[in-house]
Amino acid sequence: MTGALAAGCSLLVLTTAGCGAADMTKQASPFANAQGAKTVTLSVQSWVGAQANVAVAQYLLEHELGYRVDTVQVDEVPAWDALSQGRVDAILEDWGHPEQEQRYVKDKKTIVNGGGLGVTGHIGWFVPTYFAKQHPDVTNWKNLNKYADQLRTPESGGKGQLLDGSPSYVTNDKALVKNLDLDLQVVFAGSEAAQITQMRQFAKEKKPFLTYWYSPQWLFKKVPMTEVKLPAYKEGCDADPEKVACAYPHTPLQKYLNTDFAKSGGKAADFLKKFKWTTEDQNEVSLMIADQKLTPEEAARKWAEGHESTWKAWLPK
Numbered sequence: 001m002t003g004a005l006a007a008g009c010s011l012l013v014l015t016t017a018g019c020g021a022a023d024m025t026k027q028a029s030p031f032a033n034a035q036g037a038k039t040v041t042l043s044v045q046s047w048v049g050a051q052a053n054v055a056v057a058q059y060l061l062e063h064e065l066g067y068r069v070d071t072v073q074v075d076e077v078p079a080w081d082a083l084s085q086g087r088v089d090a091i092l093e094d095w096g097h098p099e100q101e102q103r104y105v106k107d108k109k110t111i112v113n114g115g116g117l118g119v120t121g122h123i124g125w126f127v128p129t130y131f132a133k134q135h136p137d138v139t140n141w142k143n144l145n146k147y148a149d150q151l152r153t154p155e156s157g158g159k160g161q162l163l164d165g166s167p168s169y170v171t172n173d174k175a176l177v178k179n180l181d182l183d184l185q186v187v188f189a190g191s192e193a194a195q196i197t198q199m200r201q202f203a204k205e206k207k208p209f210l211t212y213w214y215s216p217q218w219l220f221k222k223v224p225m226t227e228v229k230l231p232a233y234k235e236g237c238d239a240d241p242e243k244v245a246c247a248y249p250h251t252p253l254q255k256y257l258n259t260d261f262a263k264s265g266g267k268a269a270d271f272l273k274k275f276k277w278t279t280e281d282q283n284e285v286s287l288m289i290a291d292q293k294l295t296p297e298e299a300a301r302k303w304a305e306g307h308e309s310t311w312k313a314w315l316p317k
Contacts, residue, residue: 052285055296084110114255118276123248132226148183159185163211179245216279218286274314
């Protein structure tokens with residue numbers, strides 16, 4: 001995700017590991033830039049929303065347009081480097097990386113914006129709705145210290161726990177805790193999957209918890225959560241990572257393509273530029289993968305069978 005959004009982590013991923021995937025940019029795809037080969041190489045990151053994007057794009061590229069799709073698992077920032085170098089052709093869900101945009105899109109012009117994904121991403125702090133109903137004032141950050149004792153865990157060192165995902169996510173949480181003078185300790189679960197496991201366990205036991213979380217995300221359907229209001233986001237309030245004392249922004253998620261691929265990638269490039277769906281679409285596929293345990297291909301096929309009118313519009317004329 002980016003300075004403000006680390007939450008999402010998305011590219012193309014066919015695994016369910018955490019967002020902190022190993023950097024594989026040095027392992028060039030065996031199909032990348034193969035002369036005459038009808039292939040597409042997509043960057044993959046590990047959160048399930050990204051898997052959903054990739055699964056559907058891959059399924060349609062292969063079954064409707066006849067491409068072979070290769071995927072490479074890369075963390076968010078290294079993915080931009082790989083995209084610039086042509087090691088991958090596209091990133092399907094970026095949560096905003098201003099430095100990389102400046103360097104590669106505006107200055108070097110090796111990457112182009114591929115259009116909006118159709119989904120707006122947002123990171124925030126959340127408590128389970130059952131806890132918010134019991135204590136309505138917990139949804140204002142100014143009252144969090146009042147509940148620190150109830151949020152304490154063995155891992156939080158005597159303070160209330162603020163549960164985060166992977167240390168590789170870009171978050172402002174440590175700065176927020178410090179700058180808002182909160183009696184909280186950021187505790188990393190290690191991955192999206194591990195964080196979900198902890199949250200579901202807390203919910204099963206009806207325990208209070210406070211977590212860094214993001215939408216779109218399928219878990220909201222299983223564990224209803226209510227956002228805690230942080231100081232309002234204003235443009236530039238998160239410019240200095242050490243001084244952040246404001247909420248995370250709402251970010252329309254973007255696709256990015258390698259410039260050469262965007263120009264000469266034929267029907268695949270046209271298709272990826274047109275690929276645009278809703279939060280509901282993404283959550284539907286994510287739920288099938290993460291909760292119903294369908295393979296990404298099975299989930300993509302099932303979604304495609306029920307949404308033909310949506311994806312037909314993405315196919316080149």
